[in-house]
Amino acid sequence: MSSLASLRVAKAPYLLTLPALLLFAGVVIAPLVMTVLLSFHDWGQYKGIEPVFVLKNWHEVFTDSYFLEMFWRTFRVAFFVTLLTALFGAPEAYILNRMKSPWRGLFLLVVLGPLLLSVVARTLGWALLFGGNSGLVNKALMSMGLASAPVPFMFTETGVIVALAHVLMPYMVLAVWAALQRLDPQVENAAVALGAGPFTVLRRIVLPQVMPGILSGAIIVFALAASAFATPAIIGGRRLKVASTLAYDEFLNTLNWPLGAAVAVLLLVALVAIVVGSSRLVERRYAQVFG
């Protein structure tokens, strides 16, 4: 090959990716760097943003009990949402996977389709279902004898958790579904042939094999729940703040951008640490099994 031709081959991938790369350098990396810098700037009610280097915002975020409580609430909500989706989504994926042809496709569409429906519209649906003491959910709970008095859902963490579990459920079903597709049904049949009951098959054969799917679904759901905005803003109301709604408040109401930037950057760093850390853990745990 002539040197000119090999040069062309060496350059080609860079030329092909260049437009996208330029866009991402300009519109993703630069804004993120600017936001990190912004979190170190000073701010005052009358002087606005001052481009100096101070640790004031970070000091406030780490020492003020208000922020501590808010971040604690954010991750508590995300934890329970993850737990709910895993507990209810994984069995549903398993049931879907055992269905026969027309039903399987139809219900997969019904369960996964909401993923692509407007989050605002779905949250509005929960606001209508929860709505006050006469809400449908409370009527159903009381008629079934599950609650003796109306459970407050609007403007409470319980309400935010239920609505977010609904919004993020498809991600969990999707992850477990993907894991189930890799499962060899012959192993299940072998266990049955060897005399295992249905419960034993589920516990000893199916569950260990779909566990990576549940865990990767849990990581996605946790990350999305901890950074969710529209659902906590509508169901939680103005008082029940989580990290993203607090950042929104600082940016668009209080106008203290540096403090809002510190909250956002801390959320990003905490989430990346949790997601990367738990992904490593999952990979290491299951590399031994599947490697």
Add this chain to the structure above:
Amino acid sequence: MSRNGPLALAYHALFVTFMLAPILVVCFVAFTPEGYLSFPTDRWSLRWFYAIGRYPEFIAAFWRSLWLGALSSAIAVALSVPAALAIARYRFRGREAMTALFMSPLMIPHVVLGVAFLRFFTQIGLGGTFTGLVLSHIVIVLPFALRLTLASAVGMDRAIEHAAISLGASDATVLRRITLPLVLPGLVSGWALAFINSFDEVTMTVFIAAPGTETLPVRMFLYIQDNIDPLVTSVSACVIAITVLALVALDRAYGLERLLVGRSGDGR
């Protein structure tokens, strides 16, 4: 494979009810004849659908969302196709890092992107503009466009291209007559998935949209923050109807499972 027992089917029925309840409630309440939120019992009415016509903000926001989604998805696909071909065909330094960078908008919380874009666009004089919205939406939908174009670029049979070259086709002809038609399904479904994601995006857009550049989800969100009345349910019902139609079309054309799960369904 063994079948689902009655207990499993009962669980499934409850689960489907849970998934559909909030969506159906919105659609039901939209048909109320009353001036307040209520379930239509004996009478149905379209009054709240007609009422949308008296709120030009919703109509304008709808068209803006449509244009924004179409334009940013088209540009995202145009950037994805060459990038996907490079990633699928060449082993080059920085390949993994670049792929991770292009996929990063899926990992970075949208609220963080919203904050970052608000600061960035205000600094460079694009604050609250449609151009700013398009730039930011290209970034957030590019991972979806790239994932699907990449899947079809990886699955492509290179022998067809080699045959065309050996028959004397020029580079441009191969690209136009062979390569592009072969990635077309990935390109179209990538555009569609990108469009849906842009059309629904609210968390990031709420930071950078100003009055006059609000998208439909942002307009709906801000409206709900003030008060919830039947008008916003009828707007939501319209959005749900449009998305469901698009979803069914997409499912027929490409298969929703393949679209969402990725390559695992390719072999069917």
